[in-house]
Amino acid sequence: MDPIRNPYAPGAGQRPPELAGRDEQLAAFEVVLERVAKGRPERSLVLTGLRGVGKTVLLNALRGAAVRKGWGTGKLEARPGQGLRRPLSSALHQAVRELGHRDEDSVDHVLGVIKSFAHRDAGAAAKLKDQWSPGIDAPAVRGRADSGDIEIDLVELFTDLGGLAADVGKGIGIFIDEMQDLGPDDISALCAACHELSQSGLPVIVVGAGLPHLPAVLSASKSYSERLFRYQRIDRLSREAADRALEAPAADEDAAYAADALAAMYDATGGYPYFIQAYGKAVWDLAPRSPITAADVAVAAPEAESELAVGFFGSRYERATPGERDYLMAMAEVAAAQDEAEGDAVLSADVAANLGKKPQSLSPARDSLLKKGLVYSGERGRIAFTVPHFGRYLRERG
Template sequence: MDPLKNPYSPGAGAPPPELVGREPVIEQARILLGRVCQGRAEKSMLLTGLRGVGKTVLLNEIERIALEFDYSTIVVEAHEGKSLGDLLAPQFRKLLFELDRTARMNAAVKRGLAVLRAFIGSIKLTSGEYSIGLDIEPEKGTADSGDMELDLPDLFIVIGEAAKNCGTSIALLIDELQYFDEKELGALIMAMHKLQQKQLPFVLLGAGLPILPRLAGDSKSYAERLFNFPQIGALDREDAAKALQQPAADSGIAFTESALEEVFRLTHGYPYFVQEWGYQCWNSAQTSPIDTDIVETASAVVMPRLDQNFFRVRFDRLKPGEKKLLRAMAELGEGPYRMGDVAETMELKVTSLGPRRASLIKKGMIYSPNYGEIAFTVPMFDDFMRRAMPDLEG
């Protein structure tokens, strides 16, 4: 097939040609956005799931819906080494100046800029206090204590009031939420709690690893009453087949039933992997229909690509002791894994694995689905570990 016409899109956050199996979550987001912009109360949404299930794609689709409702959107991605204040301050600056352009001399917007200036002056931004260029007198006594849990709610309320005064709504979309520390996550939850109490048009739509609901609950006990936590998982057989079939059918190409079944077996229905196999099957095929022999040929290309890119970039960030712990997990087959079993495989005491476990959770490599258990955050990483380290001692 012509590779220039390849319809599949493997990549981090790249929208697939056919967004299937996510209709309930998209409809939930549509209702949330519609109700909030009408001044009605509704829980914000935090999507949770493993790597490669399409959380970022869904956030992008939700942003598109928000724009249809005439929301002002802010999109950020949390990551190690950058604070919540660093991420939000320049985005709020941009938002308030945009509101100021559409509503000249609006007092609520002017106050929002003054409070933002006070907020910036009270915290240490790693990007530099004056780097976002606010030559405005700060408002004293609001969002300027230096305590994020006190200041962020005040800042959100003032910005929410400015948006309401200008006749718009705000959708804050944050990816990789699990990278915020407990205090930052707590401040974010408190800020959304205050906004909901005042029914201001400001909604949070976030995404993170499966550990996110527990982190939110540990930070603030009322988080479960403030947010919905839709779980984004692998596609079932029917939806995985549709994700492969429909883009090809639009170009007059078909998959045999046996080929669809084989791709599902290889990918377990994870959307990122489905796109990878679809992409390579297209490039490997000469004629339609695409059968299992083409899937086999594609697999010989896909697996090295995944090992070198999707898996290896995460593996190479790890310390030797962390790699050994992950290899011990893989030795036990599919997860979740009891910490006691992992320790026994490594011939170590469970207590000695605590620092490695904590470091791997912080790096987003594993999570704890239940007390005393751990599991990979990356689908099929157990298979990769056995390929990367054939021997447990290697």
């Protein structure tokens, strides 16, 4: 069919033509927005899930909902080894601009606090030229959010922002993607600041997204984090939602799927959103005409799989060293051999046994894979792939 009209959008963070199966999260967030703007107690929201399930696009959609309510919003993506001050300052600068508060002096004060918060990044003794600035013209407000203790500084910063938002009866939403990659000090300060916010009723919320072990990261940092955040597991789509993800965009282009084609698609994709987009794209291009049939799906499968092998699996696999690849392969073998009821996670001890090595000798490889975000450990002693179907990919690649 006409590739120019192909509606599907495989790719990290790519907005899907139809955001299927997330109505519940979107509706719940509307309530959160209303409550927070009214100063009611609300927990911050954290989306967790494997790679490719649609956390980033859902986070963006939630941000869009906040913008439509007139909120000030800002987003950042955490990166390993990078401090929170700079990206957060940029995000908050954006949020203040979006808020559109009319009183220039109040806005300049808050922007000045953001600036002094950012300046503290280089350390107190830094020369002016080393100070990084988030493009803010207002003069820095010395003595506010610049103590150097990130926890104190965040609380001061959020308090001033919350005051500004409360003035206009709106809120501030801070959206943090790949939240598990924040450093331990930043995580702990963020928890403390959210704790403070929840008590003061200020209209500021943090909405995070990250890998499945993010709740464990947060609770290891602050034991009260379980009460602070509402965790939403983002998972593969139900059959019904997966069908809608494929059918609705096709219908917009006057195309359709035969019933057996939809069944074949769900079989191949397992309902994982990234796979749905990749298969949808490949099938559309290769099918001779609408309606798309199961036979078309079979013809397009190798094309879809090779796209995924490059764009989704390969780019991650390439980050692993040869030793780490052996570890990944052993994980894949152990996972294939174990009972389905045991889930996707495998015991690190079984991986070591599979490789005929002592567990301790493998901990550098394991730690490095954890740092690279290829595997995660949600439970002590267990380890799992962050990428769905990764074990199958490895076994097939041999």
